[in-house]
Amino acid sequence: MRAGPAPASASGTSEHHDVTLAWEVGIDVGGTGSRLRGAPVGPDAGSTEPIDLTGDPVRIVSRRSDAPDVVGDLCRRFTEKAGQGTTTIAAAVGMRGLRSMTLSRTLNPYDVHDSLTAALGAGRTAVASDTVTAHLGALRGRSGATLNVGSGAVAIGDDDLGRLHIADGLGPLIGDNGGGSWIGEEGLRAAARASYHDTRGSKRLLHEATATLGPPETWESKLRDAPDRVRVLAEFAPVVVRAAADGDIVCQKILAGSVQLLTDCLAAVLSRPGVRQVAATTGQLMAVDSPLRAAVHGLMPVKRVGVELVDAAGTPLDGALLLARRLVEDPEFPSYRPLLTVRTAE
Amino acid sequence: MRAGPAPASASGTSEHHDVTLAWEVGIDVGGTGSRLRGAPVGPDAGSTEPIDLTGDPVRIVSRRSDAPDVVGDLCRRFTEKAGQGTTTIAAAVGMRGLRSMTLSRTLNPYDVHDSLTAALGAGRTAVASDTVTAHLGALRGRSGATLNVGSGAVAIGDDDLGRLHIADGLGPLIGDNGGGSWIGEEGLRAAARASYHDTRGSKRLLHEATATLGPPETWESKLRDAPDRVRVLAEFAPVVVRAAADGDIVCQKILAGSVQLLTDCLAAVLSRPGVRQVAATTGQLMAVDSPLRAAVHGLMPVKRVGVELVDAAGTPLDGALLLARRLVEDPEFPSYRPLLTVRTAE
Numbered sequence: 001m002r003a004g005p006a007p008a009s010a011s012g013t014s015e016h017h018d019v020t021l022a023w024e025v026g027i028d029v030g031g032t033g034s035r036l037r038g039a040p041v042g043p044d045a046g047s048t049e050p051i052d053l054t055g056d057p058v059r060i061v062s063r064r065s066d067a068p069d070v071v072g073d074l075c076r077r078f079t080e081k082a083g084q085g086t087t088t089i090a091a092a093v094g095m096r097g098l099r100s101m102t103l104s105r106t107l108n109p110y111d112v113h114d115s116l117t118a119a120l121g122a123g124r125t126a127v128a129s130d131t132v133t134a135h136l137g138a139l140r141g142r143s144g145a146t147l148n149v150g151s152g153a154v155a156i157g158d159d160d161l162g163r164l165h166i167a168d169g170l171g172p173l174i175g176d177n178g179g180g181s182w183i184g185e186e187g188l189r190a191a192a193r194a195s196y197h198d199t200r201g202s203k204r205l206l207h208e209a210t211a212t213l214g215p216p217e218t219w220e221s222k223l224r225d226a227p228d229r230v231r232v233l234a235e236f237a238p239v240v241v242r243a244a245a246d247g248d249i250v251c252q253k254i255l256a257g258s259v260q261l262l263t264d265c266l267a268a269v270l271s272r273p274g275v276r277q278v279a280a281t282t283g284q285l286m287a288v289d290s291p292l293r294a295a296v297h298g299l300m301p302v303k304r305v306g307v308e309l310v311d312a313a314g315t316p317l318d319g320a321l322l323l324a325r326r327l328v329e330d331p332e333f334p335s336y337r338p339l340l341t342v343r344t345a346e
Numbered sequence: 347m348r349a350g351p352a353p354a355s356a357s358g359t360s361e362h363h364d365v366t367l368a369w370e371v372g373i374d375v376g377g378t379g380s381r382l383r384g385a386p387v388g389p390d391a392g393s394t395e396p397i398d399l400t401g402d403p404v405r406i407v408s409r410r411s412d413a414p415d416v417v418g419d420l421c422r423r424f425t426e427k428a429g430q431g432t433t434t435i436a437a438a439v440g441m442r443g444l445r446s447m448t449l450s451r452t453l454n455p456y457d458v459h460d461s462l463t464a465a466l467g468a469g470r471t472a473v474a475s476d477t478v479t480a481h482l483g484a485l486r487g488r489s490g491a492t493l494n495v496g497s498g499a500v501a502i503g504d505d506d507l508g509r510l511h512i513a514d515g516l517g518p519l520i521g522d523n524g525g526g527s528w529i530g531e532e533g534l535r536a537a538a539r540a541s542y543h544d545t546r547g548s549k550r551l552l553h554e555a556t557a558t559l560g561p562p563e564t565w566e567s568k569l570r571d572a573p574d575r576v577r578v579l580a581e582f583a584p585v586v587v588r589a590a591a592d593g594d595i596v597c598q599k600i601l602a603g604s605v606q607l608l609t610d611c612l613a614a615v616l617s618r619p620g621v622r623q624v625a626a627t628t629g630q631l632m633a634v635d636s637p638l639r640a641a642v643h644g645l646m647p648v649k650r651v652g653v654e655l656v657d658a659a660g661t662p663l664d665g666a667l668l669l670a671r672r673l674v675e676d677p678e679f680p681s682y683r684p685l686l687t688v689r690t691a692e
Binding site: 099100103104165166167168170171172173174175177185188189192193196197198199200216217218219220221223224229264265267268269271272338 | 511513514516518519520521523531534535537539543545562563567569611613614618684
């Protein structure tokens with residue numbers, strides 16, 4: 001293992017690809033695509049641009065995730081682009097669904113470590129849930145808590161001993177309370193109720209859902225047979241948000257329920273001893289101009305008096321790069337299975 | 347078609363199997379088993395006992411329901427037992443899930459009509475959702491409304507023009523609000539929340555669910571892969587009911603939510619013009635000593651002032667037999683697709 005930055009060559013050219021440089025590499029992989037960022041480090045890094053690459057989405061084939069292949073492919077392309085003499089001292093991957101895939105044996109995270117080490121020669125590697133990298137990116141590596149709301153919902157915090165605490169993120173069937181698929185499901189339930197003269201249904205949602213899904217009597221079988229059911233549900237969430245903004249009372253109640261659940265989730269993490277009372281929100285449903293975000297940020301200090309809500313400073317990819325940096329700075333940086341595994345290759 | 351009761355033979359024996367008698371046949375088929383009851387009719391019926399048979403549960407094989415086979419088998423056994431010279435003037439079947447199976451083309455109800463006619467020679471036949479036969483049985487064929495709460499939830503009513511009105515019963519993914527699988531899912535969500543220090547979770551439910559399902563992080567994948575997910579969810583409903591009875595506040599809130607949804611569902615049907623304001627409740631979760639039933643019966647007159655709640659008088663099998671009788675009494679008795687199809691064989 002090459003542990004430190006190697007000296008840059010004295011060629012003096014601005015073309016960094018043939019210069020011996022040390023790199024830290026961060027990778028973000030998920031179901032819609034993957035990204036890699038390499039950052040040069042050490043005294044000679046100043047004149048060198050970072051390297052950014054995009055790659056394939058991760059797929060599950062025959063009940064196995066192809067994440068090791070996707071990560072290996074990105075890393076080989078990075079090594080080619082970075083050029084000869086390149087040293088990668090640390091690499092970290094943030095992955096969508098790592099916890100559930102590890103528990104259901106859809107993925108062995110050490111296969112991803114192997115890909116990193118094989119393609120980059122990186123001695124220090126980390127494979128993390130994107131919940132962890134989103135948290136690191138949002139708070140720029142400072143401690144506190146982060147609530148991520150996309151199709152799912154999950155909160156994570158780190159305490160003063162460096163331990164990670166997670167709340168929800170348990171999937172759409174019995175968790176992800178208040179997230180995109182939850183809102184979409186509640187919306188479809190409200191739409192279906194309007195079809196049979198239930199006064200608590202939403203005619204507006206019935207109209208919108210029928211336009212895309214057909215008559216309500218067919219929704220159950222359509223959703224049951226849909227391999228991407230969560231996506232179908234989550235795609236209905238913005239319809240609920242828009243209808244609420246237009247004054248639909250049923251939709252407003254659904255969003256009020258979502259805000260209660262999301263703030264409960266974040267409060268659960270903030271209530272753990274030693275967690276700094278600073279929180280950020282990330283994910284598609286927490287976009288800066290979202291009324292849902294405003295409601296969560298507004299209600300949060302009522303549930304946790306004194307909590308400071310901050311804007312997310314960076315992305316999960318930024319967080320992966322910060323994680324790689326942390327591996328270098330702290331040789332004792334520990335694993336928190338199944339959210340995070342750290343390895344030093346022999 | 348033989349339309350009326352045939353005269354009994356003059357043999358004078360009490361053994362009815364060789365006596366020419368007219369019969370009406372009711373059948374109830376579902377996922378746990380099937381039952382047939384034949385009732386003798388006409389002036390000579392008094393000395394003859396009804397015939398009761400039990401048969402196989404209905405299964406879905408290669409995306410097709412085997413209900414026509416199950417019904418055909420029961421009917422052939424009935425014909426054997428009733429003996430020579432038997433005339434079946436009408437037969438009616440109540441089936442679990444008829445509406446969704448018809449809509450998803452898992453079953454063509456006319457294949458069941460064909461089975462009835464082929465095995466019984468019955469000219470007048472009806473194939474109905476068990477929602478319809480449960481309603482007929484519960485109110486002894488009188489008009490009004492019936493709420494059925496098992497793993498699902500559905501209400502049905504008939505108006506003064508004989509039209510049927512249905513509410514919910516749309517399946518566990520976007521309907522069946524307040525029913526057994528809904529209660530079970532809410533219970534598992536509350537259990538999972540307790541696992542991450544969410545103050546709105548139920549530690550009691552977490553303890554009970556972990557004992558049967560393992561750690562909460564594994565529930566999503568277990569439920570996702572379970573072919574009988576609805577059953578797993580519905581089986582957790584009694585756990586929630588027991589915990590509520592023991593004072594678990596989270597469970598009490600879940601049941602309070604269920605009662606709101608169930609009474610909304612029944613109120614939706616009772617609000618349709620011409621529906622008599624008399625209602626019964628049926629199904630496993632509306633058992634006579636159930637606190638959920640007491641709560642629904644207690645709240646209902648608040649949501650529909652003047653509604654009279656009555657005890658269910660009979661079962662879905664009784665209702666199927668009443669439906670067969672109605673086919674004889676009213677030659678114009680109409681179909682209400684997809685809840686009920688009526689046929690007169692040529």
